[in-house]
Structure formats: C-alpha cells, structure tokens
Amino acid sequence: MQLSRTLGRSRRRRALAGIAAVTTLGAAALAGCSSSGSGGSSGSGGNADSGTLKIITWVNPPAVSALTAINKEFEAKYPKIHVQLQTAVNVATGYANLLQTSVNSSSADIVTTVDQLQPLPLNPTRKSETPTQFWSTNNVFADLSTQPWAKNLNDTAVKAETYNGKLVGLLSGVYQELVFYNKADFTKYGVTPPKTWDEFITLMNTLKSKGVSSPLWLGLGSGASVYVTRFIAEPFMNSLWAPKASGETLAQALEKGDLKWNSPEMIQVLQREQQLAKYLEPSYTGAAWQDMPNAFAQDKAPMLLDGSWDLTSVQKANPTMQVGSFALPGSNDPAANQPVANQDLTFEVLNKAPDKALAMKWMAFFTSPAIYKQYVNMTGISPIMKSGGPYSSFSSKVLGPLFGQGFNPGDVLPALSADQGYWDTATQWPLLQESVMAGSKTPQQAVAMYQSDWKTG
Amino acid sequence: MARRSGKPSNVRLLSRPSRLVMWGGVAIGLAFFLLFGIAPAVANIAISLTDYSGLAGASTSFTGLDNYTTLFTTQWPGFVASLGDTLYFVVGVTVVQNAVALALAHRLQGTGRTATLLRILAFLPIVLGVTVVGIVWLLMFDPQSGPVQAILGHAGIHSAFFGSDTWAMPLTILAQVWQNLGFTMVVFIGGLKAIPPEIFEAAAIDGVTGWQRFRRLTWPLMAAVVTVNVTFAVIGSLTTYNLIYILTDGQFGTNTLGILAFNTAFGNTADLGLGASMSVILLLLAILVALPLVAFLQHRERRLLA
Numbered sequence: 001m002q003l004s005r006t007l008g009r010s011r012r013r014r015a016l017a018g019i020a021a022v023t024t025l026g027a028a029a030l031a032g033c034s035s036s037g038s039g040g041s042s043g044s045g046g047n048a049d050s051g052t053l054k055i056i057t058w059v060n061p062p063a064v065s066a067l068t069a070i071n072k073e074f075e076a077k078y079p080k081i082h083v084q085l086q087t088a089v090n091v092a093t094g095y096a097n098l099l100q101t102s103v104n105s106s107s108a109d110i111v112t113t114v115d116q117l118q119p120l121p122l123n124p125t126r127k128s129e130t131p132t133q134f135w136s137t138n139n140v141f142a143d144l145s146t147q148p149w150a151k152n153l154n155d156t157a158v159k160a161e162t163y164n165g166k167l168v169g170l171l172s173g174v175y176q177e178l179v180f181y182n183k184a185d186f187t188k189y190g191v192t193p194p195k196t197w198d199e200f201i202t203l204m205n206t207l208k209s210k211g212v213s214s215p216l217w218l219g220l221g222s223g224a225s226v227y228v229t230r231f232i233a234e235p236f237m238n239s240l241w242a243p244k245a246s247g248e249t250l251a252q253a254l255e256k257g258d259l260k261w262n263s264p265e266m267i268q269v270l271q272r273e274q275q276l277a278k279y280l281e282p283s284y285t286g287a288a289w290q291d292m293p294n295a296f297a298q299d300k301a302p303m304l305l306d307g308s309w310d311l312t313s314v315q316k317a318n319p320t321m322q323v324g325s326f327a328l329p330g331s332n333d334p335a336a337n338q339p340v341a342n343q344d345l346t347f348e349v350l351n352k353a354p355d356k357a358l359a360m361k362w363m364a365f366f367t368s369p370a371i372y373k374q375y376v377n378m379t380g381i382s383p384i385m386k387s388g389g390p391y392s393s394f395s396s397k398v399l400g401p402l403f404g405q406g407f408n409p410g411d412v413l414p415a416l417s418a419d420q421g422y423w424d425t426a427t428q429w430p431l432l433q434e435s436v437m438a439g440s441k442t443p444q445q446a447v448a449m450y451q452s453d454w455k456t457g
Numbered sequence: 458m459a460r461r462s463g464k465p466s467n468v469r470l471l472s473r474p475s476r477l478v479m480w481g482g483v484a485i486g487l488a489f490f491l492l493f494g495i496a497p498a499v500a501n502i503a504i505s506l507t508d509y510s511g512l513a514g515a516s517t518s519f520t521g522l523d524n525y526t527t528l529f530t531t532q533w534p535g536f537v538a539s540l541g542d543t544l545y546f547v548v549g550v551t552v553v554q555n556a557v558a559l560a561l562a563h564r565l566q567g568t569g570r571t572a573t574l575l576r577i578l579a580f581l582p583i584v585l586g587v588t589v590v591g592i593v594w595l596l597m598f599d600p601q602s603g604p605v606q607a608i609l610g611h612a613g614i615h616s617a618f619f620g621s622d623t624w625a626m627p628l629t630i631l632a633q634v635w636q637n638l639g640f641t642m643v644v645f646i647g648g649l650k651a652i653p654p655e656i657f658e659a660a661a662i663d664g665v666t667g668w669q670r671f672r673r674l675t676w677p678l679m680a681a682v683v684t685v686n687v688t689f690a691v692i693g694s695l696t697t698y699n700l701i702y703i704l705t706d707g708q709f710g711t712n713t714l715g716i717l718a719f720n721t722a723f724g725n726t727a728d729l730g731l732g733a734s735m736s737v738i739l740l741l742l743a744i745l746v747a748l749p750l751v752a753f754l755q756h757r758e759r760r761l762l763a
Contacts, residue, residue, distance in 0.1 A: 103512070126508070286616070288595075288601075
C-alpha cells in the first residue's frame with residue numbers, strides 16, 4: 001500500500017514534471033517569438049563602441065567580397081564590434097523578401113537597396129511607390145545629410161537619394177550597362193566596335209558569316225527578366241524615343257500622358273529587341289544570369305550584354321582576356337547612343353535600427369577615402385565621391401572614357417508600380433518583352449497591352 | 458447511461474496523472490495549431506479585404522471585395538491565365554505521379570537487396586528538400602553546361618528548358634513528381650502488401666495473370682490507397698509555390714496560383730492584400746476540388762469492392 005502510494009506520487013510527479021517541461025518549452029518558444037519581435041521594433045539608440053552590426057544585401061559577388069573585406073578591417077579597428085553580413089540570392093526575389101521582413105521587423109541596422117528613390121511618381125501613394133520609395137518618403141530610413149561625410153558626395157549621389165531635404169541613402173556608386181567585347185575576337189574577325197544600330201547589325205551578320213553562331217551573350221534564366229529592361233529596353237528607349245519628349249523626360253511624358261506606349265517609337269524599340277534576339281545564344285531565356293561572366297570569359301560569344309559589375313568576375317575567370325566596351329546602339333545617330341549609368345547598391349540606415357549609432361559609425365568608416373577607394377577598385381563601380389582616385393579597377397580600364405558616364409534610366413522608364421495595371425508592373429513589364437523577343441507576341445500587341453493597362457498621373 | 462452500463466472509455470482506464478499529461482499534450486498541440494494554423498488563415502481572409510502592404514509605416518484601409526473584383530475582371534489578366542497554369546500543373550502532377558509511383562511500387566515491393574536499394578533511391582528526393590531538388594534540376598537542365606543538354610546536343614537538339622515556353626511546365630511537373638514519388642510509392646507498396654496473398658493464389662489457380670490480375674484484383678483492392686495518393690497529389694500540387702519559385706519564378710507558363718499569390722504579396726509590388734485574396738481563392742479552390750474528389754473516390758472504392 002505504502003509502496004503503491006509512493007509509486008503513485010512518483011508517477012504524478014513525473015507527469016506534472018512532464019507537463020511543466022512541455023509547457024515551459026512552449027512558453028519559451030512563444031517568448032522567443034515575441035522577444036525577437038519586440039526587440040526588433042524597439043531599438044533606435046545603441047552603443048557605438050561595442051555590439052553586433054547587422055547589414056543585409058543581395059548576392060552580388062564583387063560587392064559581397066568587398067564588403068566582407070571592409071567589415072574585417074572595421075572589426076580590426078573596432079575589436080568590440082562584430083559585423084554580421086547577411087545575404088540572399090536575387091535582388092528581385094529572395095532579397096526583396098529579406099529586405100521587406102528586415103525593414104518591417106527592424107531586425108537589421110543597415111539595409112541595401114537597388115531600386116532608385118528618384119524619380120518619384122508624380123503622385124506618390126503607397127501603391128504608386130516602390131517599397132524603397134515608400135520607406136524613403138515615410139521616415140523609415142534615417143536622414144544622413146548631417147553626417148560629416150555627406151559633404152563629399154557628388155551631385156548624382158545627393159540628387160539620387162534626397163527627399164524633402166533629407167539624404168535617405170548612401171549611393172555606393174554607378175554601374176554602366178552596355179556591350180562588352182573580346183578584343184582578340186574582334187581582331188581575329190576584322191571587325192570594329194559599332195556606333196550605330198545599322199553598324200551593330202552589320203557587325204553581327206559579319207560574325208555569323210564567319211562561323212560565330214551566337215555573336216551576343218545574355219542570360220535571363222533564374223529570374224533575370226529585369227535584364228531585358230535594363231540592358232536592352234532602356235538604352236533603346238533612350239536613344240529612339242526619349243528625343244520625342246520635348247522639354248521633359250520620357251518618364252514624365254508617359255506619366256502625364258503626353259506620350260503613349262503605343263507610339264511608333266516604342267513599336268520600333270520592340271522591333272529592334274526582336275531583331276537583336278536573333279543574334280543571342282538560342283537558349284538565352286534559360287541561361288543562368290550568374291554564368292554570364294564565365295560564358296564570356298570562356299569565349300562562348302565575342303560580345304556580352306551586361307553590367308560593369310560583372311567585369312570583376314570576367315577578369316577572375318580569364319585574367320589575360322582583353323575586354324573593350326561600347327554603348328548598345330539603338331539609334332543610327334551615334335550621339336544618341338549612350339550607356340546606361342544605373343545607380344546601384346545603396347546603403348540605408350533604419351530609423352528603428354537595433355543599433356543606429358553603430359550603423360552611423362560603419363557608414364563613416366565606409367566613406368573614408370581609403371576604404372571607399374578599396375570598394376570602388378574591388379567592385380569596379382564608378383565612384384560618387386567628389387574627390388578620390390585615381391582608381392585602378394579592371395572596369396575603369398575596360399570602360400575608359402565611358403567610366404561613370406551615361407544616362408539615368410530613371411529619366412526613361414517611369415515608376416512601374418502596384419498602382420499600374422498588370423502589364424505595367426515591374427514584374428510583368430519585361431516578361432511581355434521576352435514574349436516579343438521570342439516571337440509569341442508582336443510589338444503592336446505588346447504596346448497595346450502596355451497602353452491599355454497604363455494609368456497616367 | 459451507456460457509459461455506466463457498458464465498458465468504461467479508454468480515457469477512464471488511464472490514471473489521473475496520465476490523463477493530465479494526455480490532455481496537456483492535446484491542449485498544447487491544439488494551442489499551437491490555433492495560433493500558427495487557424496489564426497493566420499483567418500487573418501489572411503481579413504487581410505484580403507484590405508489594401509495591407511506589409512510595409513512598416515503604411516496605413517491600411519478596408520477595401521471590401523475590391524481585391525477580388527480586381528482579380529475577376531480584366532484588370533489583372535495574369536490571374537485567369539494562372540488558373541489555366543494551375544489546372545495544367547495539378548492534372549499533370551497527379552496523373553504522372555500516381556502512374557509512375559504505382560508502376561514502381563509494383564516492381565519494387567519485393568524484399569530483395571536491389572528492390573530495397575531502389576526504394577531508398579526513389580525516396581531520397583523527399584529527404585533532400587525542395588531547395589536542393591530545385592537546384593539539382595536546374596543544374597541538370599542548364600542549357601549551357603547541363604548534362605541533359607550535353608546529351609541532346611549530340612542529336613542537334615537545343616532548348617532553354619526552364620526558360621522555354623514549351624518545356625518549362627512539363628519539366629516543372631516532372632521535378633515535382635520526382636520529389637514526391639517516393640512517398641506516393643511507399644503508400645502504394647503499403648496498399649499492395651495489405652492485399653491477402655491468398656486472393657492472388659486463388660486467381661492464379663483460375664488462370665488470372667498479368668494485366669487481368671492487375672485490372673480485376675489489384676486495382677480494385679487498392680482503391681482506398683488510390684484515394685489517399687490522389688488526394689495528396691491534388692492538394693499538394695495546388696498549393697505548391699516553393700519549387701516553382703526556385704525553378705522558374707512563375708515564368709514561361711508556370712505561373713500557378715500559388716506562385717502568383719506569393720509574388721504578388723512579397724515581390725516588388727508588396728501587395729499583401731491582393732496576394733492574400735489570391736490565397737483565399739486558392740484555399741477555396743482546394744476545398745472545392747478536394748471534397749468532391751474525395752467523395753467520388755470513396756464512392757469508387759465502395760463500387761469496386763462491392
């Protein structure tokens with residue numbers, strides 16, 4: 001009896017202990033969720049002498065390598081500070097999710113974006129702005145204009161990131177998007193860089209006649225449809241259509257309704273895209289964008305349609321390769337053919353960052369002349385500081401006089417936002433052009449779809 | 458009364474502490490399910506009636522059925538197209554997955570070493586997980602350096618595979634099938650093993666072999682297992698978005714409702730309200746398809762076994 005009672009008590013204790021353990025675990029899990037949530041949204045002060053600084057960015061090998069090296073130097077200078085660099089693949093998909101969740105939960109100190117703040121839509125609303133624009137105009141990003149290093153930024157960097165007098169981001173530089181060519185191949189085939197559309201087509205026909213099956217390389221696979229916009233549509237629109245927008249930018253003219261998508265010039269843009277597609281490698285829609293530098297370095301094609309950020313990878317894959325460059329010529333007027341000068345990786349400090357002071361310290365370190373020069377040289381980006389240099393990056397040599405030059409794509413392509421109809425959202429806009437390039441839609445059909453979905457400001 | 462006069466319930470057979478543990482476990486499980494299963498689903502319905510963006514600092518307004526109106530009018534043509542893609546994907550996956558799994562189960566139900574090894578290999582993709590499966594398929598079908606292109610290239614065939622309007626969807630279906638084949642096969646093997654061998658022995662004496670044996674005995678006796686596998690395949694493929702996200706991101710005719718909802722909610726447009734309305738429709742679609750399907754399959758079970 002005594003034994004039975006003892007066993008009963010023992011079982012009861014074990015049972016209660018079991019319940020307590022399970023309950024504690026559950027409570028701990030819930031507490032973990034809530035503590036990370038509240039911790040993320042509360043911090044805004046911080047200690048600039050020690051702690052962990054969290055930076056998020058997308059997988060862009062040269063930039064990630066440069067930031068990793070710079071972070072090590074930062075940690076060496078400030079041993080009590082640890083820098084955590086978190087990356088996600090694909091700026092338009094995986095990283096877009098990481099960015100949104102990090103901003104919403106204020107779980108990073110410094111975030112990076114590639115969407116431009118300018119030009120803002122004529123009537124900025126939540127749905128007409130991109131997330132980056134919304135955060136910039138709604139006080140989510142800290143004002144950097146009072147930071148000592150801000151006075152060293154050039155006009156492009158200030159204009160690009162200023163809203164209502166506040167500097168909401170630090171533009172790290174500008175990349176050019178254009179055509180790169182293998183100098184050895186051009187010598188071998190006896191051809192020279194073209195200056196006009198007709199010369200470009202003649203060049204590619206010549207290469208084809210000499211046995212080059214794919215004169216031009218491009219990889220849109222793994223979700224890189226945006227390259228159609230950036231590498232092809234924007235330079236063609238700039239050279240063929242922008243001159244028609246008198247007294248305003250093409251973006252403004254489209255937003256105001258002064259110009260329409262179904263104009264003859266836009267049809268010509270799409271016709272030339274269709275024609276250009278015939279000279280790309282046959283499987284360009286499935287070829288991974290990540291492999292573009294390697295494919296070019298391995299001489300799979302004598303020309304590559306790409307951004308200057310990939311030149312570092314080209315050089316790494318084939319250090320002896322001599323590379324030249326020219327703007328993609330959409331027009332037969334050489335002066336109209338300019339490279340795209342796209343504002344690239346921009347750093348923003350969250351107003352609710354867990355450690356804002358630490359973030360500001362890192363920004364000051366990054367913009368110090370020696371460190372910034374290191375970043376420019378490692379990434380091949382065109383600098384945005386008033387002083388500094390000379391720069392010795394591979395891209396500065398390849399681009400030569402084009403280094404840092406080109407038109408701002410924000411003057412050409414207006415905001416493609418959730419406020420627009422289906423085909424005029426950033427995701428669908430290039431997909432329709434891929435259909436045109438593949439021949440499953442005509443240019444006339446595509447411009448009609450763009451126009452029918454377009455809402456003027 | 459029944460409890461007093463009849464046998465005590467199984468719960469009553471347990472000691473009080475054991476019952477406490479049992480109900481405690483049930484309560485915790487139920488709480489988690491309500492918190493992380495039901496509550497988000499209800500919240501999702503609520504969000505679908507707003508213009509919620511998920512962006513910190515953005516105001517949210519009640520918009521009624523605006524999101525649904527957008528989807529079912531010409532304002533969002535991608536939605537109707539995605540219903541077609543979804544149908545293609547669901548039918549393709551369900552038919553191919555069950556047909557191949559049944560064939561494999563039939564061949565690999567033995568206890569020999571080879572059959573065991575092949576069963577493990579067939580089951581392996583489930584262990585690998587979606588991301589690895591997606592990357593494996595992307596590498597295999599890389600149009601520049603993948604082994605499949607290397608082989609097809611000898612025959613002069615070139616394709617962009619996952620970047621092709623023609624091949625992206627069939628390949629995505631095959632990737633989904635490959636990933637889930639092992640599970641479906643194991644369920645079929647379980648069903649095959651549950652059939653009493655005496656039935657086949659008797660049939661053999663009567664001279665029933667081969668295709669007739671499968672059609673007249675195996676297939677009817679597997680009816681319950683078919684119901685399970687078909688239902689899982691339909692619901693699983695209806696809600697798939699992660700594999701498609703990795704393989705094509707919804708491009709080239711693979712924009713099923715799952716990936717469209719995901720990209721609308723979390724992509725560049727950050728339109729969680731509209732994305733939520735798509736997922737509510739997806740939920741309704743799953744219910745509308747699953748309930749009649751299960752009813753039909755169960756009716757079929759009764760008919761075949763009658």
